[in-house]
Amino acid sequence: MVSEKMYRLGTKKSTIRTIFEFGRKRAAEVGEENIFDFSLGNPNVPTPDFVRDAAIEILTNEEPSAVHGYTVAPGNPQVREILAKSINERFGTNFSGKNLFITAGAAAAITISFKALAEPGDEFITFAPYFPEYKCFVESVGAELKVVPAQPEDWQINFDAFEKMLTANTKAVIINSPNNPSGAIYSEATIKKLAEILAAKSKEFSHPIFIISDEPYREIAYDIDVPYVPNFYANTLVCYSYSKSFSLPGERIGYIVVPDEVADFGKIYGAVAGAARVLTHVNAPSLWQLVIAKCAGKPSDISIYRKNAKILYDGLTDAGFECVKPQGAFYLFPKALEPDDYKFCERAKKFDLLLVPGADFGCPGYFRAAYCIKTETIERSLPLFKKLAAEYKN
Amino acid sequence: MVSEKMYRLGTKKSTIRTIFEFGRKRAAEVGEENIFDFSLGNPNVPTPDFVRDAAIEILTNEEPSAVHGYTVAPGNPQVREILAKSINERFGTNFSGKNLFITAGAAAAITISFKALAEPGDEFITFAPYFPEYKCFVESVGAELKVVPAQPEDWQINFDAFEKMLTANTKAVIINSPNNPSGAIYSEATIKKLAEILAAKSKEFSHPIFIISDEPYREIAYDIDVPYVPNFYANTLVCYSYSKSFSLPGERIGYIVVPDEVADFGKIYGAVAGAARVLTHVNAPSLWQLVIAKCAGKPSDISIYRKNAKILYDGLTDAGFECVKPQGAFYLFPKALEPDDYKFCERAKKFDLLLVPGADFGCPGYFRAAYCIKTETIERSLPLFKKLAAEYKN
Numbered sequence: 001m002v003s004e005k006m007y008r009l010g011t012k013k014s015t016i017r018t019i020f021e022f023g024r025k026r027a028a029e030v031g032e033e034n035i036f037d038f039s040l041g042n043p044n045v046p047t048p049d050f051v052r053d054a055a056i057e058i059l060t061n062e063e064p065s066a067v068h069g070y071t072v073a074p075g076n077p078q079v080r081e082i083l084a085k086s087i088n089e090r091f092g093t094n095f096s097g098k099n100l101f102i103t104a105g106a107a108a109a110i111t112i113s114f115k116a117l118a119e120p121g122d123e124f125i126t127f128a129p130y131f132p133e134y135k136c137f138v139e140s141v142g143a144e145l146k147v148v149p150a151q152p153e154d155w156q157i158n159f160d161a162f163e164k165m166l167t168a169n170t171k172a173v174i175i176n177s178p179n180n181p182s183g184a185i186y187s188e189a190t191i192k193k194l195a196e197i198l199a200a201k202s203k204e205f206s207h208p209i210f211i212i213s214d215e216p217y218r219e220i221a222y223d224i225d226v227p228y229v230p231n232f233y234a235n236t237l238v239c240y241s242y243s244k245s246f247s248l249p250g251e252r253i254g255y256i257v258v259p260d261e262v263a264d265f266g267k268i269y270g271a272v273a274g275a276a277r278v279l280t281h282v283n284a285p286s287l288w289q290l291v292i293a294k295c296a297g298k299p300s301d302i303s304i305y306r307k308n309a310k311i312l313y314d315g316l317t318d319a320g321f322e323c324v325k326p327q328g329a330f331y332l333f334p335k336a337l338e339p340d341d342y343k344f345c346e347r348a349k350k351f352d353l354l355l356v357p358g359a360d361f362g363c364p365g366y367f368r369a370a371y372c373i374k375t376e377t378i379e380r381s382l383p384l385f386k387k388l389a390a391e392y393k394n
Numbered sequence: 395m396v397s398e399k400m401y402r403l404g405t406k407k408s409t410i411r412t413i414f415e416f417g418r419k420r421a422a423e424v425g426e427e428n429i430f431d432f433s434l435g436n437p438n439v440p441t442p443d444f445v446r447d448a449a450i451e452i453l454t455n456e457e458p459s460a461v462h463g464y465t466v467a468p469g470n471p472q473v474r475e476i477l478a479k480s481i482n483e484r485f486g487t488n489f490s491g492k493n494l495f496i497t498a499g500a501a502a503a504i505t506i507s508f509k510a511l512a513e514p515g516d517e518f519i520t521f522a523p524y525f526p527e528y529k530c531f532v533e534s535v536g537a538e539l540k541v542v543p544a545q546p547e548d549w550q551i552n553f554d555a556f557e558k559m560l561t562a563n564t565k566a567v568i569i570n571s572p573n574n575p576s577g578a579i580y581s582e583a584t585i586k587k588l589a590e591i592l593a594a595k596s597k598e599f600s601h602p603i604f605i606i607s608d609e610p611y612r613e614i615a616y617d618i619d620v621p622y623v624p625n626f627y628a629n630t631l632v633c634y635s636y637s638k639s640f641s642l643p644g645e646r647i648g649y650i651v652v653p654d655e656v657a658d659f660g661k662i663y664g665a666v667a668g669a670a671r672v673l674t675h676v677n678a679p680s681l682w683q684l685v686i687a688k689c690a691g692k693p694s695d696i697s698i699y700r701k702n703a704k705i706l707y708d709g710l711t712d713a714g715f716e717c718v719k720p721q722g723a724f725y726l727f728p729k730a731l732e733p734d735d736y737k738f739c740e741r742a743k744k745f746d747l748l749l750v751p752g753a754d755f756g757c758p759g760y761f762r763a764a765y766c767i768k769t770e771t772i773e774r775s776l777p778l779f780k781k782l783a784a785e786y787k788n
Contacts, residue, residue: 001601001657002665006510010668047458055681059450064441070643104498104646104676111674116400140672207395249464250680252498263395271396274404278534280505281498285679286644287449 009136015360016040019345023354030352036381037354038369041180041330043247045304045372051246054294058287067290071283073273075102075255079293083255086296091228099259101272102284104252106216106241108276110174111137113212113237113256115275116268118143122171124212127157129181129333129361129368131214134174143171150363155184155324155333159193166201172210173198177226178217178328181361181368183309185327188227195233208235208263216241216254219300221328222309234261237268242292244330245300253288305330308371308378315382316369319389330372333358337392341367347391351384403530409754410434413739417748424746430775431748432763435574435724437641439698439766445640448688452681461684465677467667469496469649473687477649480690485622493653495666496678498646500610500635502670504568505531507606507631507650509669510662512537516565518606521551523575523727523755523762525608528568537565541756549578549718549727553587560595566604567592571620572611572722575755575762577703579721582621589627602629602657610635610648613694615722616703628655631662636686638724639694647682699724702765702772709776710763713783724766727752731786735761741785745778 013021019039027035058067074080080097087095103109114124114137122143126134128150138145146165151158173194177186186194194211202209213229213236230236241254258269283289309326316323316334323334336344341357341364348355348367358366371378407415413433421429452461468474474491481489497503508518508531516537520528522544532539540559545552567588571580580588588605596603607623607630624630635648652663677683703720710717710728717728730738735751735758742749742761752760765772 002511002661003509003513003669006665006668006672007661008668009671010510010666011664042459042463044459047462052453052458056450056453059446059453064446064641065436065438068441068642068644069436104674104679107674107676111672115397116404117396119397136672137674247458248462250462250677250683252676252679267396267401270405271400272404274400274402275397277403278400278505278530279673280501280531281674282501282646283644285498285646285682287681288679289644 014132016356019354019356022349026352035352035354036377036384037373038371039354039356041370041372043244043249043330043372044374045247045301047247048298048301050298051248051291051295054291055287058290058294062290067287069286071286071289073276073283075100075284076286076289076293079289082293082296087257089297091231093228093230093259095257095259099257101256101258101269101276102289103254103256103276104281104284105243105249105254106214106239107133108252108279108281109239109241109254109256110212110214111140112272112275112279112281113239114138114143115141115279116271117171117210119171121169123167123169124172124174125162125165125170126174127162129155129179129358129363129366131176131180132360147362152366155179155182156186156190157194159197163197166197166209168205170201170205170209172212174212174214175229176214178221180217180329181331181356181358182324182333183326183329183331184324185221185224185226188225191227191229191232198233202235211236212239213237214239216244217329219245220302220305220330222302222306222326224327226328230257230259230261234259235263246295248288251285251288253284253292304375305372308373308375311375312369312371312378315378316385319382319386321385321389330370332369332371333366334369336365336367337389339365341365348388351388353381353384353388408526410750413748413750416743420746429746429748430771430778431767432765433748433750435764435766437638437643437724437766438768439641439695441641442692442695444692445642445685445689448685449681452684452688456684461681463680465680465683467670467677469494469678470680470683470687473683476687476690481651483691485625487622487624487653489651489653493651495650495652495663495670496683497648497650497670498675498678499637499643499648500608500633501527502646502673502675503633503635503648503650504606504608505534506666506669506673506675507633508532508537509535509673510665511565511604513565515563517561517563518566518568519556519559519564520568521556523549523573523752523757523760525570525574526754544757546760549573549576550580550584551588553591557591560591560603562599564595564599564603566606568606568608569623570608572615574611574723575725575750575752576718576727577720577723577725578718579615579618579620582619585621585623585626592627596629605630606633607631608633610638611723613639614696614699614724616696616700616720618721620722624651624653624655628653629657640689642682645679645682647678647686698769699766702767702769705769706763706765706772709772710779713776713780715779715783724764726763726765727760728763730759730761731783733759735759742782745782747775747778747782
């Protein structure tokens with residue numbers, strides 16, 4: 001009667017959702033202040049005032065039909081020019097409006113990119129730990145997702161495993177840096193080596209292998225440079241979102257960059273437009289297109305994330321957890337205190353510490369703690385992490 | 395290298411787009427005021443002040459994270475309750491928030507519905523004249539679109555042809571009333587007869603056949619009742635959008651109604667959620683969810699459309715065109731003055747009258763004139779329509 005596949009995809013609860021709902025239930029029992037919910041990657045830094053002011057100014061002063069009318073599918077042409085200029089100023093690129101396709105956030109951007117590129121039999125590769133929706137999105141366009149095992153020492157790329165996984169069917173490699181959930185940023189050396197390998201393999205297989213750079217966390221980086229991938233590898237599509245940088249996740253606004261230098265610009269940009277069409281992303285929300293143009297280049301406030309990262313990292317390592325120092329995004333990805341990360345997270349629940357098992361991100365034995373929550377909550381959680389760790393010492 | 399199918403879908407220019415671009419070129423040559431562009435279905439009534447005021451009030455007074463944060467995928471629960479209540483008040487239904495799934499406009503709503511329902515081998519049926527994207531959207535979910543020939547006397551349903559087209563593979567019937575492009579509204583008698591046939595055929599084939607009621611023009615009706623389809627047929631999904639009623643097409647906000655009475659509520663609502671997920675409609679834009687809740691039940695201003703409809707209808711019939719009197723939406727769909735509607739529309743271009751051939755809507759021999767433009771432009775176009783008609787009299 002209905003598509004069983006859609007039914008399964010729509011009703012199977014994610015682990016994160018289950019943990020979150022458990023937290024809501026416990027909060028009702030023991031009080032909000034006694035729940036330490038590290039499960040959700042929802043930005044807690046308020047949307048900057050300049051974003052609100054821009055939206056109000058546009059609503060007050062602009063012609064309503066210019067604000068709320070359909071834009072062309074790739075987005076308002078002036079907005080695209082402004083964003084391209086802003087990207088060029090930051091990264092020394094040479095884009096113009098025609099290189100941008102404005103989308104309803106990064107989820108739309110990556111799925112549109114997958115659908116634009118995917119041909120029957122194609123394989124996409126990503127690196128553990130990874131955002132679990134990649135699998136759902138890649139499979140929804142009829143391709144297969146292959147996952148390179150993690151390199152837990154530094155969460156950079158396990159190149160030996162990666163090289164073995166590349167085949168003639170590899171269409172694209174999905175990277176996410178700053179990374180959810182590891183908090184790592186791929187260094188320039190990592191990006192250069194990745195580019196080198198892909199250039200060689202593209203030649204060997206006589207077709208381009210693309211990088212899809214999913215980078216909604218680009219601005220959340222703690223004094224570490226986040227290399228701009230198109231400057232290192234021509235066949236790159238950049239998928240960006242304002243969800244994290246301007247704390248606008250519900251508004252669905254971001255973009256895809258298709259550089260002139262990709263193997264066949266017209267073909268790829270055209271396929272992006274076709275994919276957006278069949279996924280019925282008619283246009284990205286029009287008011288928000290104008291708002292991000294007005295706010296282009298304005299800074300993201302990452303001071304709270306920086307502070308939270310330090311407090312949680314120091315607290316956890318002090319309690320005996322092994323953890324790579326976070327470089328960006330708003331997650332810590334420490335080693336669980338027993339091999340089974342599900343069991344570990346269950347045990348943490350006894351202390352009302354809500355953590356997400358690493359297996360959910362293709363990386364068993366670890367756990368994710370999202371620290372985009374109140375600093376004070378993090379501070380009060382530290383004694384509980386100590387108690388949890390103590391249980392494992394006995 | 396890319397999906398050829400997506401490339402074709404993304405680069406093949408629609409007739410409407412081609413006409414629109416021709417109009418822009420001509421406007422540059424002869425002046426904006428000398429172009430009579432009836433090609434685009436873009437609302438020209440300004441967004442109501444109460445919509446702008448609601449948006450500004452929310453931006454000014456509400457907590458940013460409550461305004462701009464992710465909502466759950468089906469949409470803000472309070473917003474859904476308010477919308478359900480408003481629907482109940484208008485149509486005597488008994489919905490609650492759980493019956494609604496808020497979407498990025500009607501295009502997303504219908505495609506999500508198609509994808510939720512479609513199984514391999516399924517057929518969807520619609521009625522000429524019809525919105526051409528139906529074909530693209532139905533095929534994108536792996537089903538086939540069958541089109542029932544038009545009934546040009548009144549643009550109601552050609553039931554004889556329809557009955558012959560129903561098979562064991564028919565999954566759903568897509569209706570659009572008030573109709574783009576015909577301007578007709580399906581009468582209660584039409585809906586009742588449709589319901590009767592579908593009930594009988596569902597029984598005969600031992601599976602439900604659904605109605606997908608695509609109704610973005612519901613409020614644009616000239617003193618004619620638009621029957622609320624779930625009141626006549628249980629297995630109905632209603633797809634609604636605020637694009638036309640509040641002139642917000644660029645903002646992408648609408649909803650799907652899944653009544654309790656459908657064959658299997660849990661299955662269908664679950665499949666809707668899964669389809670939204672793989673089409674990466676993460677959530678409908680969150681600010682606009684709050685705005686439509688604040689404006690629920692407020693009236694649409696259709697006075698301009700009503701006035702334009704009368705002027706254009708009177709002018710065209712006076713000039714000798716055959717045309718069914720418009721009942722709603724903002725289109726007139728008269729008979730072309732020669733059998734080949736493409737040739738007719740080409741000839742109209744000589745007078746800078748930009749019209750869309752009916753063949754684009756599965757209805758050759760007719761043309762669409764969108765009158766959501768300035769009243770004064772319509773008035774000045776009438777002598778040109780007369781001149782065009784005169785050419786055919788010689």
